[in-house]
Amino acid sequence: MTLQTVSTLTESTVMSDAAFTSTQAIRKYIVYETCLMELFEVCAVCKRACLVKTKRLGTFLSVEQLCKYCEYSRSWKSQPLLDNTPAGNVQLSAAVYISGASFFKLQRVFKAMRLQIFLYDTFRRHARMFVEPAIVHTWRKSQEVMLQQLKDDKVILGGDMRADSPGHCAKYGSYTMMHLNTNTIVDLQLVQSNEVGGSSYMEKEGLKRSLSLLGAQGVTIDCIVTDRHPQIQKFLREENITQFYDVWHMEKGLSKKIDKIGKKKDCEKVKKWIPAIRNHIYWTAASSKTGPERVAKWTSLLNHVRDVHTHEDPLFPKCLHTIRKTRDKSKWLSAGTPAFYNLEKELTKKTVLRDIAKLSPHYQTSSLEAFHSVILRFAPKNVVYPYLGMLCRLYLAALHYNENADRGQATTSSGDPRFKLSFPKSRKGECRARPVKTEATFRYVDDLT
Numbered sequence: 001m002t003l004q005t006v007s008t009l010t011e012s013t014v015m016s017d018a019a020f021t022s023t024q025a026i027r028k029y030i031v032y033e034t035c036l037m038e039l040f041e042v043c044a045v046c047k048r049a050c051l052v053k054t055k056r057l058g059t060f061l062s063v064e065q066l067c068k069y070c071e072y073s074r075s076w077k078s079q080p081l082l083d084n085t086p087a088g089n090v091q092l093s094a095a096v097y098i099s100g101a102s103f104f105k106l107q108r109v110f111k112a113m114r115l116q117i118f119l120y121d122t123f124r125r126h127a128r129m130f131v132e133p134a135i136v137h138t139w140r141k142s143q144e145v146m147l148q149q150l151k152d153d154k155v156i157l158g159g160d161m162r163a164d165s166p167g168h169c170a171k172y173g174s175y176t177m178m179h180l181n182t183n184t185i186v187d188l189q190l191v192q193s194n195e196v197g198g199s200s201y202m203e204k205e206g207l208k209r210s211l212s213l214l215g216a217q218g219v220t221i222d223c224i225v226t227d228r229h230p231q232i233q234k235f236l237r238e239e240n241i242t243q244f245y246d247v248w249h250m251e252k253g254l255s256k257k258i259d260k261i262g263k264k265k266d267c268e269k270v271k272k273w274i275p276a277i278r279n280h281i282y283w284t285a286a287s288s289k290t291g292p293e294r295v296a297k298w299t300s301l302l303n304h305v306r307d308v309h310t311h312e313d314p315l316f317p318k319c320l321h322t323i324r325k326t327r328d329k330s331k332w333l334s335a336g337t338p339a340f341y342n343l344e345k346e347l348t349k350k351t352v353l354r355d356i357a358k359l360s361p362h363y364q365t366s367s368l369e370a371f372h373s374v375i376l377r378f379a380p381k382n383v384v385y386p387y388l389g390m391l392c393r394l395y396l397a398a399l400h401y402n403e404n405a406d407r408g409q410a411t412t413s414s415g416d417p418r419f420k421l422s423f424p425k426s427r428k429g430e431c432r433a434r435p436v437k438t439e440a441t442f443r444y445v446d447d448l449t
Contacts, residue, residue: 156179159175
């Protein structure tokens, strides 16, 4: 399905917004059939038994009551009708879709309770006719406002791609462009692997489409922060767009390589330096103004691990920390040992030094990783979606993220900030105290329903 098809869908005829909103606000209940039928079994006029006929359509029930004695009759419907469509059926489909729930799981819940529900084909029809056009329209309206605000200044963007499945067999790749100054998603591009000749080319195509859209809207880019994907590097260099690398991605890759060095014979000391090297790469990026300065600070690490704190490079002639007398001299590495040789070889590779020089000195793409976690709520990787279904779920994730990205920290009843312990996989058992955020809000749901 192409973007042209998406545009056509947004122009399809949908129910009256006023009518849909008014029925959405009405409270609903679970009613047992026997309790309901008690209201129709006896004639309201002559108090005799009546003939009762029912008709069900998904969650909708209509009742026809006829008294054969006094000919009293009445009709009753469990839900309002919107263009001959039961409102409850559509609203249930919308609620399942917008909340990121699974229709099949909900169907099993309903079956376990003997609650009546419609078929999956009906759910898909509701999504196609009502829900998906509303999502596309709401996202585009929100995006238009954001891009209008970005026209006045040069912006710093962060970009990254998420594949719908691991490995090289992904069908979809979603490229996200984030305005790092405000921590908001400003564009999403969904690329199919068969459009570009394979999943390895999706990231570059997603970036090209996003930059094209932003350029058409008059957005001026100061720089962009990404990972170190070779195709992205080449493309941005050819387009004369300033690119910085995300520190976390580089730290993650280097940490794995240094960990492997620490497992080699006579290199065990290297493992003890991994936390310090991690900290050093972040400090190098944050405290430097130019690429050569970053390289100078980075290579000073090889002197520091040998207990040497003055350096040959005039851009960083000595360590900034206080020089203390070391009690445990065994932690220092010695020149000429296998441990130092392997560490020096890894940290001074031409590609490493080149990438260190381009580390982002300001914003990082950690927020994009957080957004990718939000996507999992709406589009789990173990579920296959059609093109428009995947695109709309990405839009939902973006609407949710943009509304809740800058939530404050929750507090206790006495006003103290709340924290929780987490155990990141990358830290191998080390715990971290993370702030607990306030409860998420869902105002975007009101715009959709």
